[in-house]
Amino acid sequence: MGKKLLIDKSKRNLLIFSDFMKYEEPTIYKILLENNKIDEDTAEKLDISQKIKQNLPAWLNFSSEEWIPDKNNPILTTDVSGNKHCKLCNQPIKFQYKVKNKRNKMEILIGGNCVNNFKQLDSMIKIIKTEKEYIRYNKLLKYNSDIYDILMTDSKLLQKTEIILPKGYYDSFDKRQKQVKRLLMDYIRRGKSPKKKEIDKLLSLYRYERSNLKHFVKQNNQNTDYVTRKIANEIENNQNDDYKGIINEVMENNGKLSAVISMKIKVVGHLNRIKPLISNQLPKEITLEQTSFGMFILSIKKFNDNYIFKVDSPFLLEFFYRKKLRKFDDVFLENLRKFDIFGVRTKEKLLILSESFVTSDNLFRLKEIDYRKIVYRYDDDLTVTEFNEVLNKVASVLEKYTIFEKKWDKNLYIYRNTTLEEKGKELLFSQLDRTKQKIIDSYDKKLEIKELYDWILQAIE
Structure with a gap:
């Protein structure tokens, strides 16, 4: 073979x-x-x-x-x-x-x-199928050279315009295009000769409609109020279930994007096109870093460091269209859960930020836990392999927590790292003294050292 x-x-x-x-x-x-x-x-x-x-x-x-x-x-x-x-x-x-x-x-x-x-x-193969049709087609070309464009080049013009057209332009050109093509194809297919006056009139009206359409596209193809064909294709490929509804709404809205329509579009092309407009509304410490499908990635510069978050595009666009982003601190604090921490590095930085605010109160300091003591308390007669297995289990429990000790207090204060990360988010824009106290009060457990050991041993059983 x-x-x-x-x-x-x-x-x-x-x-x-x-x-x-x-x-x-x-x-x-x-x-x-x-x-x-x-x-x-x-x-x-x-x-x-x-x-x-x-x-x-x-x-x-x-x-x-x-x-x-x-x-x-x-x-x-x-x-x-x-x-x-x-x-x-x-x-x-x-x-x-x-x-x-x-x-x-x-x-x-x-x-x-x-x-x-x-x-x-x-397009030519669909129009000319027999020798007789070929002869009639060539007679039409000799009569008017525009006929080639009408039958071939312009056959999918409405589906290829650089921007999505208002419904009025679409319907008007579509109607005229069908009229003239029907007349021409009646002749090519069946030899039904059109009258000179009739064909001249239709060709003149067709050229007028096409000229209007092209002029409208040329005037508006750089205007961000309109949806480009490239973005429309991106919507069709990535939001297929929403595509027809979005495009129909755009056409019905005179070809323009409304705030409601814009919030429905999640493709990167649209988000990148509108990104500079959003950036102009944001305070200087906030930077729109990048976009992904249905998502904005933004950087917040605070305490001489950058913290990266992701937020759903419809949510951010809603506040953009309501012109609320200039007061970004209010938007952020009122919607903390909408801003997801992006990346391990930002999680670590927010955790350290919260820890630093707890330890800024001179009563608190970080407590280092001796994992080996907990393992010996579990069983003091383990093989090396067994010891390491238990040690790993202890570490997997404690890595989710941060533990503080307090002066003149025999208890240890155990905080979930996820809680400290969320409180760290709040610190970026909140009143610091009030948030500091909220962090201190947000501990998950308060245990003496022996109780802590027992709690961990119970967790690994």
Whole structure:
């Protein structure tokens, strides 16, 4: 059984007839010239297998984009003997599609099997299927060159505009486009000749609608109030269930984003577009570091250090649109649970911050616990392996807590680290004296040293 082809003859010819590979991938281009086809063995031998797998779709895409169909004479028919062959795959063909390379000016004739290599011909294949249709199509082209764009280039114009259009523009152009295409296709398919006045009027109205649409897009494609096509595609790929609802709301809102719609969009493209506007509203000690899907990552500079948090984008956007972010300290303190600690380093820094406020009261200091004493209390006759196993269990309990001792007090004060981390968050914007007392009062347990040992031993049983 033969090895699998990675680049067949048709694709190989497309790549070598185009300029992209010649100038951007000269080494691969030389290999293609020397080999009619590239199979797995050849690719492995030449050490290009991985490069082909990773790059072939891009090579084909860039190469095919160099070619355009001949507007005036896109299809030629062969004689009955069918003795013409496709320049790419060399198969006999009846219909020849003529394409020209925009960069090197080469012209080639290709067959229907290779047309899929050329995205520009997709619409043409759907419109022209027989020789009679081809003749009528060419008569229309001679009458008015705009007809090519109406049938081919503009066929998906509404789905490709740089921004999402207001519903009025969309509906108006869609209606006019359908009218003129129906008239043209009635002639191409059935030979139903349109009257000159009728076709001239429709073409004039169509051009007017298209001009209005393009002018609107040009005026607003940099305006952040509008949704770009790129962002719309991102929404479709990542928020597919919400896509239709969001786009319909945008169109109904005259093409503009409302606060409500904006809060529903979670994709990075949208969040990055609106990020500078949010930053302008934030105090100088707050920095929007980055975005991810449905999330903003922000840095708070306090006490000569940076603390990183993540927050859901709809939540932050709500306060942005309400113009509340200038008083960020109030927003933060009233919604502490909405700001999640981002990263181990920030957890450690918040824990240390809380500890420092507890020990700033001269009565408190951190208490170091001798783990070995607890293990001996558990059992003083353990093998080395058993001892280490128990030691690890003790450590796994105590690593979740911070323990303080207090002057003139025989009790130890045991705090959960998660509690201290949360109190550390509060310290960033709160009244320090009041929060300091709240931290001191937030201990989880108050135990004497022997009670502490017993509590830990109970926890590891």
